[in-house]
């Protein structure tokens with residue numbers, strides 16, 4: 073949620089911290105702060121709002137400093153304010169801490185520390201860590217942080233610096249991602265690889281209950297009891313373009329236009345000698361054929377990809393499939409047997425609820441398979457197998473290209489299950505695969521002229537509310553379309569199975585009320601058309617997403633957004649691109665920051 077960056081080495085630290093924060097700003101952006109080591113003490117600056125405000129406030133700060141920590145915040149405990157912005161400091165100001173996660177026992181620790189005379193300046197859970205480290209500090213920062221972490225309950229990625237230890241950072245992790253790397257100029261630490269120096273491609277992903285001490289001489293690692301450890305170094309291919317807009321007005325637009333590539337790369341290597349290959353699943357055809365229940369667990373947009381997959385798995389493999397919001401699943405008592413397959417879908421691979429839900433499912437004996445975009449993320453590591461979606465770094469908070477990667481990956485999984493159940497033949501699979509691959513070109517076609525989508529969006533931009541309706545697999549797409557609109561334009565939007573309209577929602581329809589109807593050619597096309605007319609006759613403004621060549625729909629819709637003809641099961645791929653663009657054009661017309669919508673965070677690493 074929040075973003076952390078730290079550096080110690082030979083270069084001026086201020087620019088490294090500010091640039092790192094800018095790259096991390098997509099994670100949280102209500103306030104930001106830095107602490108830079110200076111011989112006379114730590115220089116700490118906080119500002120509410122964007123990193124640009126902090127940069128301005130630091131204009132004449134940080135001279136000569138080559139060691140420091142920084143943070144961009146997404147508020148959980150304590151409203152966005154300068155006092156609540158990180159870094160948090162000890163009573164004497166000589167220890168500073170940045171933190172991602174939630175310290176669950178902070179209230180109890182705060183009481184204890186108050187009783188011992190510590191004075192608190194903020195309402196945050198994090199501040200207890202600064203005072204705890206101060207309490208344990210006897211000239212060895214690493215030892216003090218080790219002692220402090222033993223007292224913490226909850227999740228933390230921590231970076232700590234101390235005025236009494238020149239050129240030193242101490243890092244600790246539990247359930248919140250921390251990556252580190254070294255180059256000729258020094259050591260870098262961040263909550264996300266994107267904030268590490270661009271030439272670092274060998275990274276250390278700290279594991280739970282591990283700590284590190286960073287100095288200009290390098291990094292040393294230990295466990296909570298001080299035992300030396302040798303963490304794994306992972307080589308990653310860095311995409312140096314990943315955090316640049318590349319000529320697009322915003323990251324969301326850039327990422328929407330990347331979708332044909334995502335489809336191609338996600339499918340690359342999946343058809344081997346005429347057979348579907350998902351070898352990462354690590355289950356034989358026989359084992360797959362025993363699966364008699366599938367749970368798809370996810371949050372947000374990833375959950376919507378799951379709703380689409382339910383239609384495919386049940387349709388092709390006839391395996392009962394439930395799609396569950398991770399935060400619900402983890403507190404239920406789901407029916408899991410050894411023949412249950414749990415599929416966790418998560419762009420970031422770090423979403424706290426999804427992670428907790430799969431740990432629980434594994435304990436109960438399920439085989440857990442992940443679909444994620446981030447190599448070596450926590451969810452990838454904790455699963456029995458993983459498909460990577462090849463979307464590459466997604467910066468815009470509203471998910472677009474990684475959703476498409478998820479839908480394509482889930483489609484492959486559904487095909488494989490269909491085949492293993494003997495319900496799809498090899499020749500059917502080959503034909504379906506070709507058609508699935510064709511969606512890349514079809515998305516390109518949609519992207520080549522978006523003028524009608526933009527016109528429809530401008531017609532709806534002043535609405536206060538909108539409905540998205542569809543049937544079958546199209547109703548699943550509608551949930552995602554409505555979420556996109558809510559997230560980035562702050563326009564209220566709801567999705568309904570079209571048949572439900574007359575059971576309540578239709579009461580809200582009035583003149584000019586936008587009803588986005590997904591009415592592509594499918595077995596339920598005519599039924600959807602009737603629902604569209606019910607809204608039309610009550611004055612709704614109809615925006616219909618329809619199949620190219622459908623002339624009839626023009627009679628009822630105010631705007632028709634055409635998509636190329638595809639197999640009904642693959643329509644989510646093309647239709648969702650149209651709905652993403654529709655939401656984005658509305659958001660831009662309403663003057664919203666589409667990449668950084670208010671109150672949202674890219675990766676929700678707290679419960």
Ligand code: G6P
Pocket residue numbers: 371372373374417418419420421422423426469470471672673674675676
């Ligand atoms: C946040 C993001 C959404 C995302 C959801 C699940 O709410 O803003 O875009 O869909 O988390 O994230 P995940 O990384 O697990 O897919």
